[in-house]
Amino acid sequence: MIETHRDGEGRVYLKGWTEPELFSVVLREADEAGMDFQGFKVRDEDTLTQLSRDLRAWGVDVQEIPAGDLDHCGRRMQFSTPTGHRFELYATKTYTGPWGISEVEPEAWPRGLRGIRVQRFDHCQIHGRDIEAMRDLLSEVLGFYVTEHVIDDTGKNLAIFMSLAMKAHDVALILDDRHGTFHHAAFYVETWENLLRAGDLISMTGTSLDTAPTRHGITRGQTTYFFDPSGNRNEVFAGGSTHYPDQRPYVWHDRNIGKAIFYHHQKLSEKFMTALT
Amino acid sequence: MIETHRDGEGRVYLKGWTEPELFSVVLREADEAGMDFQGFKVRDEDTLTQLSRDLRAWGVDVQEIPAGDLDHCGRRMQFSTPTGHRFELYATKTYTGPWGISEVEPEAWPRGLRGIRVQRFDHCQIHGRDIEAMRDLLSEVLGFYVTEHVIDDTGKNLAIFMSLAMKAHDVALILDDRHGTFHHAAFYVETWENLLRAGDLISMTGTSLDTAPTRHGITRGQTTYFFDPSGNRNEVFAGGSTHYPDQRPYVWHDRNIGKAIFYHHQKLSEKFMTALT
Amino acid sequence: MIETHRDGEGRVYLKGWTEPELFSVVLREADEAGMDFQGFKVRDEDTLTQLSRDLRAWGVDVQEIPAGDLDHCGRRMQFSTPTGHRFELYATKTYTGPWGISEVEPEAWPRGLRGIRVQRFDHCQIHGRDIEAMRDLLSEVLGFYVTEHVIDDTGKNLAIFMSLAMKAHDVALILDDRHGTFHHAAFYVETWENLLRAGDLISMTGTSLDTAPTRHGITRGQTTYFFDPSGNRNEVFAGGSTHYPDQRPYVWHDRNIGKAIFYHHQKLSEKFMTALT
């Protein structure tokens, strides 16, 4: 990703090159790894006000963080989720256009990209206890819909994947007693050949690999996972199904979870299951 | 594409393998090539009723075609566009799930695919006179937004590309005195390597090529064009920018239109400019 | 691979589609897995006679197997190697041209390919005790040269990779007390995207996976391994360095063997190290 800004508190603002606003990820120095919050942009300030009301009506406590707490970002409405995470909504962020190309007759890609050449933030996977309430909150108030889910023999949801538009998922919810924990943030590249390059770079640079390039069963996407120096797991993700709001979700059974997650190996590694932040 | 149905009038219903409903394209035998109409699915029957009212309020004449005119499709609301085309809205269509894979623990792709292995219908390009009125109709009533446009030195729009969600475009509007004409329908494949395969198959099968695999400037997508036996132009399309409703459109100037359309050749062929149906 | 013949003893003759002769692999039914012998074609019958003399002069016992023992194959000169394997030379085999394309104006690829679409046999990896003597035999008599090798801290060769022309290797020799054993046969596909397809098919068909698609350090090639129903390990291999006879070999140290073999994971699986036939 590309560093676009640092603020007075030493926080680093980053983005993928296709993202039209100033940043999509903010890192701060901390004693332990993890995700402070995940933010979603809404259409405009009126929508932000209305959605805050809707969230409160649904029974969620919402707190307003004034503009300026993050540089280049308007007021943010923060709330705790049934999975024990902090989510935020905002409507205003500094607009810069994609990085490295013009908005007038843009070239096909920027010349100066380095490293894995991430295009954009893609999704997060978070773990917690009440994922079915989380699903209801996201679908009833915020317009998400379920694309795929994993159930046990009783039909209970062990994992729920939800999307806002056409992506295979914008958020992945995993049932887990480690309430409020974070599994990974995923960043998008365009092709399977880009994933080979990502895997090569992870190896060349001595970065801590979690899972080498392979395919997911769920989402059909292609993937590699690594740990950044803070200990957070990152995914590089490509492809993935196009999904539609009127499309029925795919169902997976937990007894075949290995193939559902890693389509080639058909089993989960200990590290993939246990390392959360 | 995959043939999924033939009706009593001899019409052939087709779909790409990822499309969850019974068909996305219907072909009928006719004396001349062309597109009868383009249909868009809306959320539900209530939305269909409301949008029909909105269209009429905007000044468009809307006619209802009862369910059953097309097999497996509910009532359709048809209207003429400022570009001289027929568009339709509908809310109900027979649901089958994607072709060749299960909705329970789907494999990554179906084994029995043949030919170019199209995933889904992607977009249409249509030509006509009043594309700015068309843009207003699509954005004000139907929720489209502009992703890219081509202007002349006076700022007049010569081409407007519009999307409904995240695709680089769902419809391309070209200013043209040949009012109400059709340039191409585009079908999606996943990768540049699939496009090589498509170009190879067009050659192997003696199909009439329009443009060999290459890249577009507009959309950044990868493309090849061919003529089907009826004389209609088809595009095989891969990649393409992800666009967002809050993203500013890219601007192209008509003086550089060659590179805008064909990023490598940087010029348009006579056939690409003149063959419309 | 494509079955091209069965002989009176029930042996099955196979080839990859680009191979111009009738077969490159022969399978026979047996009580246990393994490789009977590996054959190399030489220029002509005179060369075969001369090389047999050279082998004997080097100290190898050579036995002639008359034409007709294998269908469609001339006489074969068989000898035991310092690694405990049987190698053969032959000069004559039935010529058919590549499979599925004409020798006059061939299409880019055959339409009827199924499965992994292997192009050709690529190389074998064999294990045994005296790999340095094997290296000398192959280089001094048969024209091989070393492309890469793995050494321990004393400089002793633990693995030697040898090529005849421009490939990254035609044979891999591994120092191992399990004398005369067979690790894998490798078959070539053109691209990393073909390897994704191979990995997908291994999963879809319930085939026993050994290693999911990834990159090798040694050879820079891309790879996936699986076990066929007999229990023999097969590799699907793509890419790989171009090497030249006048090029110095690459050197790898056994202390970094994980990255040398599997460039992304950087470690060897137990199964990869122990399963030999």
Add this chain to the structure above:
Amino acid sequence: MIETHRDGEGRVYLKGWTEPELFSVVLREADEAGMDFQGFKVRDEDTLTQLSRDLRAWGVDVQEIPAGDLDHCGRRMQFSTPTGHRFELYATKTYTGPWGISEVEPEAWPRGLRGIRVQRFDHCQIHGRDIEAMRDLLSEVLGFYVTEHVIDDTGKNLAIFMSLAMKAHDVALILDDRHGTFHHAAFYVETWENLLRAGDLISMTGTSLDTAPTRHGITRGQTTYFFDPSGNRNEVFAGGSTHYPDQRPYVWHDRNIGKAIFYHHQKLSEKFMTALT
């Protein structure tokens, strides 16, 4: 390509990153474009002496250019070909190993590559009158063999493609009254995706395009052509058949030459046919 040296006469020495010697291409400033000579490396100085004798015995006039005429290169044996070109043989050149990677535990590719990331020189296409005599000289004295050829209705060779080892061709000979002329030099990249990148870069940098990325019928390779600032045509080439000395050549008819050269477009451009240097 990578600049590795400049000599006292201002000549620039270049190489692709996988090439183990100091240079594979030398450019000199000149009043007009063209190729001075093409050199082939032979095994050693004794072989060089022997081949010079063989060439003279075949009836070719051979002149020795002493070591030092080119920096870092031993003596060169130069001769005129039946097609009106200068070819050279040499045995000694400064050895550096591939560029940007170590010969001990090399990484998969060098980090610092820029531009099209050419791996190596691949082949030349040259035009002249007596290509059948040229074929005989190359096969009888220098060990080349024919991989593919184009004939007219009388069976006369209009184009002959010849290889030394396993490549689809090392030299292409075209029958042409423009005796002793040069059509293009080709440089190798690994994948079709690299060719998309090459085509993109040609467009981005305003380089003069000859042919956008596509496939050849002859060789099955993938290709794009451009003109460098001197006016010489360059090809970026990927893939291509693996060929063997004991394999029969593919035959093409001049009446279908369009598809033979450009498998997708199936026709030759005026510029491709006329621009020679």
